[in-house]
Amino acid sequence: MENFPSIQNILNDFINHMEERQPISASDLPNIDLYMDQVTTFMNSHLEHSKRYPEDKILTKTMINNYAKSRLLPPPDKKKYSKDHMLLLIFIYYFKNILSITDIQKLLTPMTRRYFQNEDGTDMSWLYSHIMGQEPLQAKRIGEDIRRLSEDALNIFPDADAGDQEYLQLLSMVALLSCDVYMKKQLIEKLIDSFDFPENETDEKKKR
Known part of the structure; x- marks a missing residue:
């Protein structure tokens, strides 16, 4: 038990x-179009906090090219990527950790068709800001859930040997978190x- 506070x-x-x-924030993004190197630099800088290891890459040229080939990302205009491209890449970044490329394509294709470079006021910035504006509240809810889950993990093996407590609490915590993620993914x-x-679009073109 004496080492458990390190986990806590x-x-x-x-x-x-x-x-x-x-x-x-949508307002954090440049209002000018960017070349690919500028896009990857911006994303790697602003999402660096999510890296597990320092050498991890948030976004690479290869990733961007693969997203374009998968029709996840509309082609750039004269090799330059717009603010809408950037917002779409942020969505892709978060979803790819959970979903397959096929599921992401299903989910984002209607968004791209309806809001990408739309000029009637309901554009990508409008959509992104409404969704991401809920993130602070969601982070608070998740924090509360994690604290409750950690209390449950602490009490699973109350009678285990003291030398095994830290590992068993770690194992319990990881198992409960994994169960949570697994069910939510399903x-x-x-x-x-x-x-x-x-x-x-490919299916639509085949029917013509």
Whole structure:
């Protein structure tokens, strides 16, 4: 038990960081079009906090090219990427950690068709700001859930040997968090599967 506070400190530090961290705002993005190198530099700088290891890459040229080939990302204009491209890349970055490319394509294709470079006021910045504006509240809710879960993990093995307590509490915490992520991932997939997405452009072209 004496080493358990080290685990608890990690949780508290993570929760505090999560609640204090502000998401990238649409207003943080440049209002000028950027070349690919500028895009990757911006993304790697502003999302550096999410790296596990210092050498990890947030976004690379290869990733961007693959997103374009998968029709996740509209082609750049004269090799320059707009603010809408940047906002779409942020969505892709968060979703790719949970969803397959196929599911991301299903989910984002209607958004791209409707809001990408739209000029009637309901554009990508409008959409992004409404969704990301909920992130601070969601971070607080998740922090509360993690604290409750950590209390449960602490009490799973109350009678275990003192020398095993730290490992068993770590194992319990990881197992409960994994169960949470697994069930939420399944729910996300069911939500995507239940929605009647418009046919993609390739299918539409085949019918013409």
